Amino acid sequence: MDTAEIRRRFVSHFENAGHTAVPSASLLLDDPNLLFVNAGMVPFKPYFLGQETPPYDRAVSIQKCVRTPDIEDVGKTTRHGTFFEMCGNFSFGDYFKEGAIELGWDLVTKPIADGGFGFAEDKLWPTVYDDDAEAVELWRKVTGLPDDRIVRLGRKENYWSMGVPGPGGPCSEILIDRGPDYGPDGDFSAEDRYLEFWNLVFMQDELSAVRSKEDLDISGSLPKKNIDTGMGLERVAYLLQGKQNMYEIDVMFPVIEKAMELTGRRYGAGGSEGHTDDVRFRVVADHVRSSMMLISDGVTPGNEARGYVLRRLLRRAVRSMRLLGFEDRALPELLPISRDKMGETYTELHRDWERISTVAYAEEDAFRQTLRAGTAIFDLATTEVKQSGGSQLSGDKAFSLHDTYGFPIDLTLEMAAEQGLSVDEEGFRRLMGEQRDRAKADAAAKKGQHRDASAYRAVADSLGSPVEFTGYAEVVTEGAVRGIVTAGGVTEAAREGDEIELVLDRTPFYAEGGGQLADQGVIELANGARVEVRDVQSPITGLIVHQARVLSGEVTVGVGAHSLVDVERRRSISRSHTATHMVHKAFREALGDTATQAGSENSPGRFRFDFSATGSVPASVMTDVEARVNDLVLADLSVHAEIMTQDEAVKSGAMALFGEKYGDEVRVISVGDWARELCGGTHAGRSGQLGVIKLLGESSIGSGVRRVEALVGGDAYRFLAREHVLVAQLSEALKVKPEQLPERVNDIVERLRSAEKEIEKVRVQQLLDAGAELAAGAEQVGPVKVVAHRVDGAAGGDVRQLALDVRGRLPGGEPGVVVVIGVADGKVSVVAAANDAARERGVSANALVGAVGPLVGGRGGGKDDVAQGGGSDPSRVDEALALVAAEVGRVAGG
Numbered sequence: 001m002d003t004a005e006i007r008r009r010f011v012s013h014f015e016n017a018g019h020t021a022v023p024s025a026s027l028l029l030d031d032p033n034l035l036f037v038n039a040g041m042v043p044f045k046p047y048f049l050g051q052e053t054p055p056y057d058r059a060v061s062i063q064k065c066v067r068t069p070d071i072e073d074v075g076k077t078t079r080h081g082t083f084f085e086m087c088g089n090f091s092f093g094d095y096f097k098e099g100a101i102e103l104g105w106d107l108v109t110k111p112i113a114d115g116g117f118g119f120a121e122d123k124l125w126p127t128v129y130d131d132d133a134e135a136v137e138l139w140r141k142v143t144g145l146p147d148d149r150i151v152r153l154g155r156k157e158n159y160w161s162m163g164v165p166g167p168g169g170p171c172s173e174i175l176i177d178r179g180p181d182y183g184p185d186g187d188f189s190a191e192d193r194y195l196e197f198w199n200l201v202f203m204q205d206e207l208s209a210v211r212s213k214e215d216l217d218i219s220g221s222l223p224k225k226n227i228d229t230g231m232g233l234e235r236v237a238y239l240l241q242g243k244q245n246m247y248e249i250d251v252m253f254p255v256i257e258k259a260m261e262l263t264g265r266r267y268g269a270g271g272s273e274g275h276t277d278d279v280r281f282r283v284v285a286d287h288v289r290s291s292m293m294l295i296s297d298g299v300t301p302g303n304e305a306r307g308y309v310l311r312r313l314l315r316r317a318v319r320s321m322r323l324l325g326f327e328d329r330a331l332p333e334l335l336p337i338s339r340d341k342m343g344e345t346y347t348e349l350h351r352d353w354e355r356i357s358t359v360a361y362a363e364e365d366a367f368r369q370t371l372r373a374g375t376a377i378f379d380l381a382t383t384e385v386k387q388s389g390g391s392q393l394s395g396d397k398a399f400s401l402h403d404t405y406g407f408p409i410d411l412t413l414e415m416a417a418e419q420g421l422s423v424d425e426e427g428f429r430r431l432m433g434e435q436r437d438r439a440k441a442d443a444a445a446k447k448g449q450h451r452d453a454s455a456y457r458a459v460a461d462s463l464g465s466p467v468e469f470t471g472y473a474e475v476v477t478e479g480a481v482r483g484i485v486t487a488g489g490v491t492e493a494a495r496e497g498d499e500i501e502l503v504l505d506r507t508p509f510y511a512e513g514g515g516q517l518a519d520q521g522v523i524e525l526a527n528g529a530r531v532e533v534r535d536v537q538s539p540i541t542g543l544i545v546h547q548a549r550v551l552s553g554e555v556t557v558g559v560g561a562h563s564l565v566d567v568e569r570r571r572s573i574s575r576s577h578t579a580t581h582m583v584h585k586a587f588r589e590a591l592g593d594t595a596t597q598a599g600s601e602n603s604p605g606r607f608r609f610d611f612s613a614t615g616s617v618p619a620s621v622m623t624d625v626e627a628r629v630n631d632l633v634l635a636d637l638s639v640h641a642e643i644m645t646q647d648e649a650v651k652s653g654a655m656a657l658f659g660e661k662y663g664d665e666v667r668v669i670s671v672g673d674w675a676r677e678l679c680g681g682t683h684a685g686r687s688g689q690l691g692v693i694k695l696l697g698e699s700s701i702g703s704g705v706r707r708v709e710a711l712v713g714g715d716a717y718r719f720l721a722r723e724h725v726l727v728a729q730l731s732e733a734l735k736v737k738p739e740q741l742p743e744r745v746n747d748i749v750e751r752l753r754s755a756e757k758e759i760e761k762v763r764v765q766q767l768l769d770a771g772a773e774l775a776a777g778a779e780q781v782g783p784v785k786v787v788a789h790r791v792d793g794a795a796g797g798d799v800r801q802l803a804l805d806v807r808g809r810l811p812g813g814e815p816g817v818v819v820v821i822g823v824a825d826g827k828v829s830v831v832a833a834a835n836d837a838a839r840e841r842g843v844s845a846n847a848l849v850g851a852v853g854p855l856v857g858g859r860g861g862g863k864d865d866v867a868q869g870g871g872s873d874p875s876r877v878d879e880a881l882a883l884v885a886a887e888v889g890r891v892a893g894g
């Protein structure tokens with residue numbers, strides 16, 4: 001049964017039982033605790049927690065999921081996929097254990113001919129959580145299986161949580177016995193033998209902390225008893241397709257086939273080498289698919305968080321192909337195969353193909369460069385280790401290879417092993433950990449003081465309904481204080497000077513999000529207290545938190561609040577946001593749909609816009625885009641917001657934004673009928689209000705991503721006005737018309753250059769002219785003529801030239817020695833030159849430099865005839881010069 005058919009049967013089975021079919025949400029739902037959606041229930045979390053009222057009591061979905069903590073296991077087991085699809089049926093306070101067991105068992109065991117999956121009952125083993133006697137009873141009743149076929153397991157296996165605080169509960173699973181080839185009878189920890197493919201969670205608890213599968217804190221009961229069922233699509237597919245593992249199913253194996261064709265190696269060839277190759281083939285199939293799905297949902301490769309996971313997946317895929325012996329660009333060969341398979345369900349893969357492939361291929365190219373650069377560094381490091389007689393590459397080196405050259409540690413380990421070296425992995429991990437902690441601390445500092453969500457959770461629970469954001473329509477709002485959080489946690493009151501996080505029931509303050517910075521302003525309380533709002537964040541869905549300082553009076557929960565947004569700042573930020581949409585659209589017109597937004601920041605008067613592009617954006621495109629958006633500013637298009645369904649939005653041509661839940665209502669901002677984009681931000685009323693948009697420039701911020709910075713409105717005007725004044729001043733100073741400035745400046749630069757050359761010549765000449773005079777004034781020290789001279793403003797080459805010149809002018813045949821000390825820019829240059837006759841008397845240029853060097857704070861050396869040195873202390877130059885005659889006297893004085 002192919003995967004598509006399994007999907008169809010799952011969805012229609014539950015639709016027939018009154019469930020609403022809900023399309024998969026994006027992998028990037030906005031949950032502060034999760035990098036990616038990692039289970040089918042994630043989009044429904046607010047319903048389980050009672051934060052939102054579900055529009056249905058029963059739902060069925062097939063949700064895209066990504067889990068990467070066990071990335072190292074991919075390919076080694078039969079069932080670890082970084083991307084997978086979860087088929088789920090959900091009850092929100094409707095049916096509970098019995099209904100869920102009946103519905104599940106029915107689909108699993110119903111014959112294939114009747115629309116089920118046709119699993120043989122005698123191979124199936126239901127499991128229950130330890131003491132869940134009720135579940136045992138229900139399994140017996142529904143399935144007719146004897147008691148000893150119902151397995152009791154502990155927390156590790158049969159208590160489900162998201163791995164982070166949130167909803168959870170005991171669960172019951174269905175395992176399938178794959179026979180004695182896969183492990184001993186009755187050993188339910190032999191996961192390959194007793195494979196779990198159906199997990200039924202009795203979602204009833206709220207968890208405040210999850211330290212491990214077994215170590216967690218249940219803080220209370222959920223408002224209702226719910227059902228969350230997950231059936232791993234890939235697992236069922238490989239069971240029903242008679243395959244050995246998930247990598248061999250219909251939607252994945254074609255990638256392995258292509259990889260075989262490219263590498264000339266065979267999957268399943270047997271032997272230990274064959275096994276290693278098999279793992280690599282599976283890694284390729286898995287990672288190619290996962291990265292494609294991630295890029296499709298808007299992730300771009302980077303060095304942190306989601307971007308880093310993607311980068312790692314792409315690089316591991318490429319690296320595995322290399323280890324299989326294929327060194328050319330691999331992704332352009334493999335990705336389209338995965339697209340053709342997954343695109344049957346996820347049609348956006350075809351629609352967004354240009355963008356997806358551009359991002360992936362650019363990362364492969366960057367990685368190939370990394371490999372080239374990093375390999376050189378790696379070779380150097382290993383040579384050093386070997387030369388010093390060591391056998392271990394330091395953690396430091398491994399870390400810098402990773403951090404600076406993007407060299408994955410497994411690559412370093414492998415390459416080191418090839419050289420017979422080990423790697424200080426512990427040191428490496430420690431440095432990685434430190435770096436991670438720094439990143440976490442940064443993120444926490446940015447998002448608010450209380451990343452431990454429990455304080456927010458407590459406030460949100462006490463609210464009952466989400467905070468109402470009134471800021472689309474007004475900038476002044478009446479509301480009331482509903483919660484106060486301080487460094488110590490939730491509190492009832494705060495006094496003058498306190499730094500607090502304030503929650504109101506209604507607020508016009510926009511919380512930072514969607515690239516738009518937060519509003520600032522003041523909140524006046526009914527009791528006369530005043531609070532200054534500096535930042536606004538939404539740490540959990542439905543909650544808006546004002547980070548504020550109490551200016552005067554006392555803030556208490558319950559008191560009325562009169563909120564006043566700083567209107568100038570808001571307007572200015574709104575103009576930036578509208579300008580960002582316009583620039584986005586204009587770049588897509590100019591460069592094609594691959595120029596998709598990858599990030600943005602809208603601040604007062606300026607914005608930054610990141611988008612995907614393969615190379616630098618030509619200057620002509622920048623000029624055209626700027627002209628285009630300014631024309632549309634002049635056209636004074638109206639900017640309006642509409643709420644519509646996701647489908648309607650796509651049909652209206654809105655540019656997709658990532659992270660929306662499908663099926664949700666979305667807000668679409670249109671600038672005229674030209675730029676249409678999903679957006680939750682605030683905007684100008686008409687494009688004319690933007691005044692003028694000035695693009696400042698563009699640059700690269702990572703493989704395949706470009707950043708444009710720009711000014712809007714008054715800031716753009718002031719920038720241009722300043723430039724105008726500058727040009728006027730230059731044209732006045734240079735006495736030419738502005739349009740002749742470039743030519744004039746070129747001209748001046750040219751003349752300056754030749755003048756400098758001229759001056760240089762003269763200076764050298766002067767220096768040499770001084771030579772004759774110096775030679776004439778030589779001091780007689782015993783038989784030796786000595787010149788010791790200081791020149792200010794001369795350095796190395798000039799000093800040397802002068803010293804040699806003077807030596808040449810001393811009377812031939814007589815012993816003579818010259819020491820010149822130049823001082824320029826606080827640096828001292830010493831050159832000594834001795835002639836043959838002097839050297840015969842034991843005078844050495846080298847020894848002289850050695851003698852005076854320490855006095856000028858430096859050292860140097862050379863040969864007996866000419867020696868040179870430098871120093872950094874000009875204060876004792878005269879002393880040094882005096883020392884010359886003394887030294888000569890000491891050696892040759894007699």
Ligand code: SER
Binds near residue numbers: 041086088228229231
């Ligand atoms: N949430 C459970 C799981 O992910 C069941 O859907 O296994």
